[in-house]
Amino acid sequence: MELIRVIDPHDPRVAAFRDIRERDLVGRQGLFVAEGKVVLNVLLGAPDYELQSVLLLESRVAGLSETLARLPAEIPVHVATAEVMNAIAGFHIHRGILALGRRRGVPTAADLLAALPRRTLALVLVGLSNHDNIGSIFRNAAAFGVDAVFADASCCDPLYRKAIRVSVGGVFRVSFARFDDMGGFVDALAAKGIEPAALSPRGETEIGAFDRPGRLALFLGTEGEGLPETLMARMRTLRIAIAPGFDSLNVAATSAIALHRLADVGR
Amino acid sequence: MELIRVIDPHDPRVAAFRDIRERDLVGRQGLFVAEGKVVLNVLLGAPDYELQSVLLLESRVAGLSETLARLPAEIPVHVATAEVMNAIAGFHIHRGILALGRRRGVPTAADLLAALPRRTLALVLVGLSNHDNIGSIFRNAAAFGVDAVFADASCCDPLYRKAIRVSVGGVFRVSFARFDDMGGFVDALAAKGIEPAALSPRGETEIGAFDRPGRLALFLGTEGEGLPETLMARMRTLRIAIAPGFDSLNVAATSAIALHRLADVGR
Numbered sequence: 001m002e003l004i005r006v007i008d009p010h011d012p013r014v015a016a017f018r019d020i021r022e023r024d025l026v027g028r029q030g031l032f033v034a035e036g037k038v039v040l041n042v043l044l045g046a047p048d049y050e051l052q053s054v055l056l057l058e059s060r061v062a063g064l065s066e067t068l069a070r071l072p073a074e075i076p077v078h079v080a081t082a083e084v085m086n087a088i089a090g091f092h093i094h095r096g097i098l099a100l101g102r103r104r105g106v107p108t109a110a111d112l113l114a115a116l117p118r119r120t121l122a123l124v125l126v127g128l129s130n131h132d133n134i135g136s137i138f139r140n141a142a143a144f145g146v147d148a149v150f151a152d153a154s155c156c157d158p159l160y161r162k163a164i165r166v167s168v169g170g171v172f173r174v175s176f177a178r179f180d181d182m183g184g185f186v187d188a189l190a191a192k193g194i195e196p197a198a199l200s201p202r203g204e205t206e207i208g209a210f211d212r213p214g215r216l217a218l219f220l221g222t223e224g225e226g227l228p229e230t231l232m233a234r235m236r237t238l239r240i241a242i243a244p245g246f247d248s249l250n251v252a253a254t255s256a257i258a259l260h261r262l263a264d265v266g267r
Numbered sequence: 268m269e270l271i272r273v274i275d276p277h278d279p280r281v282a283a284f285r286d287i288r289e290r291d292l293v294g295r296q297g298l299f300v301a302e303g304k305v306v307l308n309v310l311l312g313a314p315d316y317e318l319q320s321v322l323l324l325e326s327r328v329a330g331l332s333e334t335l336a337r338l339p340a341e342i343p344v345h346v347a348t349a350e351v352m353n354a355i356a357g358f359h360i361h362r363g364i365l366a367l368g369r370r371r372g373v374p375t376a377a378d379l380l381a382a383l384p385r386r387t388l389a390l391v392l393v394g395l396s397n398h399d400n401i402g403s404i405f406r407n408a409a410a411f412g413v414d415a416v417f418a419d420a421s422c423c424d425p426l427y428r429k430a431i432r433v434s435v436g437g438v439f440r441v442s443f444a445r446f447d448d449m450g451g452f453v454d455a456l457a458a459k460g461i462e463p464a465a466l467s468p469r470g471e472t473e474i475g476a477f478d479r480p481g482r483l484a485l486f487l488g489t490e491g492e493g494l495p496e497t498l499m500a501r502m503r504t505l506r507i508a509i510a511p512g513f514d515s516l517n518v519a520a521t522s523a524i525a526l527h528r529l530a531d532v533g534r
């Protein structure tokens with residue numbers, strides 16, 4: 001494999017890696033930047049995604065030989081000093097590994113619903129605008145073998161750089177789709193025989209007492225507002241009991257507990 | 268209550284709030300800075316901590332009247348415009364609420380062990396150097412009523428600004444102490460009849476099959492290295508099964524799942 005040495009931060013071959021933080025804010029037309037060796041390895045094994053280009057710190061090349069050997073021959077691998085790499089990215093890249101990727105296609109929620117297995121566990125994210133939380137939830141979803149994640153229009157992008165990093169590549173392992181119309185989506189779940197259930201501090205049923213249906217979609221809402229009452233009125237509601245007087249669980253912690261209780265992994 | 272209007276960022280009365288980020292890095296001699304209304308409310312109700320001073324964005328004063336009414340009369344409350352507040356802190360303070368606090372005393376691990384209730388659940392943190400993880404673990408510990416958290420010398424400070432924020436004040440609700448000598452600490456647990464158990468992806472017993480002893484200390488290690496084998500050899504080891512081929516759970520997610528399984532809250 002040929003390494004392309006980059007010495008000019010304005011080299012057009014690494015333009016996609018330039019000023020990453022600013023680009024994070026404006027969207028990238030289906031492209032994303034992933035960081036780190038573990039995430040790159042997950043990306044390489046993800047059929048729904050393609051790698052387009054890699055930029056490495058020169059001191060990382062030797063330690064990455066196994067990963068680099070897995071790259072398709074046509075993927076350009078650029079190498080730079082720390083000074084040049086930081087000048088390209090616009091900040092200090094301490095992992096020394098950046099990968100430019102693309103999602104091969106963007107399934108609709110209907111596509112994903114139709115492809116779910118007979119026994120299934122899905123997550124539905126409502127209004128989650130924090131990339132740490134989205135990333136953590138995808139990490140948990142991947143860890144517990146969730147079949148699909150659905151996100152409403154107000155959720156932030158799981159393919160945002162920080163969400164990818166926090167997910168440790170989980171965003172590439174779990175199919176996900178967005179939807180606009182909540183009412184229509186809940187109807188579509190019903191049409192597929194998938195029971196919706198909401199996690200909420202105000203939930204009626206303690207999660208340990210919930211008898212999991214074979215086809216289940218777990219709804220998670222924002223920490224501040226929580227799920228809208230009108231939405232919760234349409235489904236069973238589950239709670240995780242906590243000590244009195246303390247604020248609440250983080251939504252990602254909630255997802256970890258709920259998935260550990262309800263997923264088939266380890267059973 | 269008198270509000271002290273600050274118009275000069277170099278006003279000595281707010282010196283403790285100056286250049287917060289840089290001070291984060293050098294330690295604060297027992298002082299800490301907490302951010303936000305929820306955290307301030309937890310701090311006000313925490314007997315082991317004392318508030319020393321508050322700095323508020325002027326636009327937040329009206330919405331904080333209930334919290335401000337709880338402040339002891341001698342606590343100075345400073346008010347500033349956004350421009351002055353950001354100039355004091357050295358970065359944009361989007362919550363608009365900063366509180367300077369102090370821990371009243373620093374218990375030793377032996378102090379804390381001696382004070383544990385008959386039936387008890389403690390966490391022991393080993394080598395956790397990430398403030399997000401420390402903060403999240405304290406949030407979970409507070410939510411599930413953990414009696415004490417013990418941290419080895421290589422863990423980062425739970426009273427670091429970001430850890431406090433992520434914990435949503437959980438660091439003020441759960442007693443904690445540090446220890447230097449791991450061997451001595453494990454011996455001290457045994458002397459108190461507290462059974463140690465380690466959480467690890469390589470654990471022998473699936474956590475759902477673990478019969479919780481009345482006095483239990485759960486050990487959590489770093490995500491990269493995990494707990495040292497020599498340490499795990501001294502105790503039962505528990506695992507949380509995840510899907511094959513995926514990296515691992517985050518240590519804070521692990522704490523959430525383990526505490527939900529093993530704490531008495533909700534039982």
